[in-house]
Amino acid sequence: MSSANPYEMPPEHMLGYDGAAIDAYYSASLTYTRQPLNYHLYTLPRPEALAHKYFVSDDIREELQKRSETIHTTAPPGLGLPEEMQGYHTLVPLEPIGADRRKFGNWYSMVYRATSSTDGSTYILRRVENFRLMNQSAFGAIETWSRLRHPNIVSVHEAFTTRAFNDNSLVVVYDDHPNAQTLYEAHIKPKAPQFQNGRLQAQSNRISERTIWSYVIQIANAIKAVHDAGLAVRLIDPTKILITGRNRVRIGSCGIVDVLMHDLHSDISFMQQDDLTMFGALVFMLCCSNLAAMNNLQKAIDHLGRYYSADLKSVALFLISKGGPHKNIGQLFDMIGSRLLTELDEAQNGVDRLENELMSELENGRLVRLLCKFGFINERPEHNHETRWSETGDRYIVKLFRDYVFHQVDELGRPVVNLTHILTCLNKLDAGTDERIMLVSRDEQSCLVVSYREVKACIESAFSELSRG
CATH class of the missing domain: 1.10.510.10 (Transferase(Phosphotransferase) domain 1)
Structure with missing residues (x-):
């Protein structure tokens, strides 16, 4: 496969325009080439220590994405197929x-x-x-x-x-x-x-x-x-x-x-x-x-x-x-009785491998529920006729914690994009540990020292208020 980055190609190359079709001497119509998905771009690189705990392995994820892409493929026009x-x-x-x-x-x-x-x-x-x-x-x-x-x-x-x-x-x-x-x-x-050792050789x-x-x-x-x-x-x-x-x-x-x-x-x-x-x-x-x-x-x-x-x-x-x-x-x-036992062993090992992959998705599920609660609470324009509901009370602590997790910058003001930091913070929040952290407002005029347990209580309180309607 070509190592060229498709996102750096000129637009006409991305869409697959046929250059000959643009010339008046050619009668061919414009053709569009469907670009394959770049599966390696779907997720950012992550520490190996986290890969097996929170995410499905890359080969299984890529295979499932390929199947999903295949299912949603449509037929080219002009085939005369029944609707x-x-x-x-x-x-x-x-x-x-x-x-x-x-x-x-x-x-x-x-x-x-x-x-x-x-x-x-x-x-x-x-x-x-x-x-x-x-x-x-x-x-x-x-x-x-x-x-x-x-x-x-x-x-x-x-x-x-x-x-x-x-x-x-x-x-x-x-x-x-x-x-x-x-x-x-x-x-x-x-x-x-295929070429092997400098020579074209047949494949067995x-x-x-x-x-x-x-x-x-x-x-x-x-x-x-x-x-x-x-x-x-x-x-x-x-x-x-x-x-x-x-x-x-x-x-x-x-x-x-x-x-x-x-x-x-x-x-x-x-x-x-x-x-x-x-x-x-x-x-x-x-x-x-x-x-x-x-x-x-x-x-x-x-x-x-x-x-x-x-x-x-x-x-x-x-x-x-x-x-x-x-x-x-x-x-x-x-x-073939003895061979059946070997096949049974392989089948059970395969089930174990897939169960381990599912366990990583269970970990993902916990964190997604937390992120959904963040989305419900933070930046909500109005609740109970309060235009600043998400900026006051317990919700303010939730907002500061969101900034602490996702909006940190380094000493040069550059965004800190660190998946390990995010997963560590969210897991401590889900567990409700007594570890304390310092939350600072965006204007640096407010500073609060709270524990993960207290932040979790604030989230639960705000989410319960929303759930009650």
Whole structure:
């Protein structure tokens, strides 16, 4: 990324004007380039001692801000998208439009993010173009899927047909996981070469065995939940499985095949056996970093045996083996029992890390409540018909304390911007310590020596008076 400061660029550069478009000899219209957020500018640097106590870690904060930014992204004009459709609005395409449209089986498909008019949340809409629903009972499977909630499955909400796109389209609604990647994008899609040691070198897509085991366990867990519900996934493909967090995967596009293939009645046990075969093929694709790994099975087996353990090889071979009445997903868990304990340990460690981050937000909450009380009390123009209410009595002490915390200057008259001083003062105020401080008025004509306990009492008194109305 460029190290240039975007705030020092000329205005036309910031807005992304196309210079050629200004020339009369060019017919192109003005274009506007959307600048990415500079996440490092959202908070000022802070002492490391305070970072883990009062603030969420930078990587988590940045990731959440990126997701929030993604959710509020709007589509460029001129796409001809419907303004509203079955209670969903503000559609944003998430896949290429035009000649590069992707196919879902024999149908062209498109994925959109949209906002629900019911709850204001964003959802993912997968649209299948030119699909004519022949039997309303095809939506029965969607109702069953909508009742299934699992941490490794992208939840299904509803399905409907629409003519909002000027054709007969099938739309299935899923949970939205902003900035998610497919397994194909993360691990199989070829990466651009990078310069290393002065030479342009290809980047390896090989996945660590620990990561592979994590994926296998999570996907197997999802498949077991689906089979226990009397359903079949029917689509286990690296382009349809999402990575929604750090090594967190979810099976996506569930239920849609049940609607598309409703007229082709198949035995559920056969489809569940097919799930296991597709799962085994997925393991080979990930280990070989190749979508066509199953085209040369012996070569794929040799590659897996060369770079991964015998246990992982046994699991992959079991999954692609010939199905039978006794082959089921439960047998897979018998084979990988010890690996489950490792995955459980990692999951619990992850929960502990997030709880520690939440603890820092609890500390923030205490201080925000204090700052809100300051805002209610200080500089209030009038209360109870007293124009100087905030400048008299206990409120005057609160004002002087606010100046002591936020408006200090050094010996040269420069503002003291010290986050440590602010947090220290606010914590002592919240605790109501007996430590005394000297408060001086702005004209230096008044000087008061008070304790944090007394300032806290003044704040509580003034805030209670406001609360009583």
